[in-house]
Amino acid sequence: MNQNEEAWIEESHQAMHGWDFSHLKGRCETAALPWDYRDLVRQHLKPADEWLDMDTGGGELMSSFEHPVEKTSVTEGWQPNIDLLKRTRVPQGITLYADPEGQMAQVPSGHFEVVTNSHGGLPIAAIARVLRPGGIFISQQVGATNNYSLSRFLNEKYAPAFPDNNLLQVLTQLQNDGFRILKADSSFVKMRFTDVGAIVYYATVIPWEFPNFDVNRAMTKLHQLQDIIASVGAITTFEDRFIIVAKKDED
DSSP: OOHHHHHHHHHHTOOOOTTOOGGGTTTEEEOOOSSOHHHHHHHHOOTTSOEEEETOTTSHHHHHTOOOGGGEEEEEOOHHHHHHHHHHTGGGTOEEEEOTTSSOTTSOTTOEEEEEEESOOOOHHHHHHHEEEEEEEEEEEEOTTTTHHHHHHHOTTOOOSOTTOSHHHHHHHHHHTTEEEEEEEEEEEEEEESSHHHHHHHHHHOTTTSTTOOTTTTHHHHHHHHHHHHHHSOEEEEEEEEEEEEEEOOO
């Protein structure tokens, strides 16, 4: 086993807490999107609003908005993140709804002026249920073909885990459930990895895009990626993103 292989195996053992990709800083670069999710949330979220942030991870993005904690609720389904939130965010006064099934069954109906969702699941009927009439839903989503070329390279049998998670399908679902669309856009942006270890880490912590990834079984492919980086400096793939702002009907 050479030095590169040892480093790649070590990367596969790194654990991510919350939704924090700081481990990839300087090793993975993503081009800017043509919209700013944070700005869109700030435009619609008022201090007096009851706010629900879905699939909040460790609450990193949620906390950056500095919304009053007594008006802030979150859902999360992954147990390590639920445990993290109980240690960090709940003591601050934020309401947590553990949601392992992803259907928001414990979240009260008609309670929120604003529901946000950054890269989380989309149970549209449940979102409509928990919003008050006239409430706002804002979501930035990872589209079905995210990093498709890299996923397919590492796994020749790869097929997108969520093939219907695209702008047209989601817009149709929202309209069918009583939403008026205020903004909708999609974009493909370049993502560049400058070392193979960063790819190994990324593939390990995002299993839905890299199912059954095993660093030892992937060694031949990883060496091929290393040769490409040695030649051209980076592995380039594309992130598939879309944004929606929708308003629940007043009736």
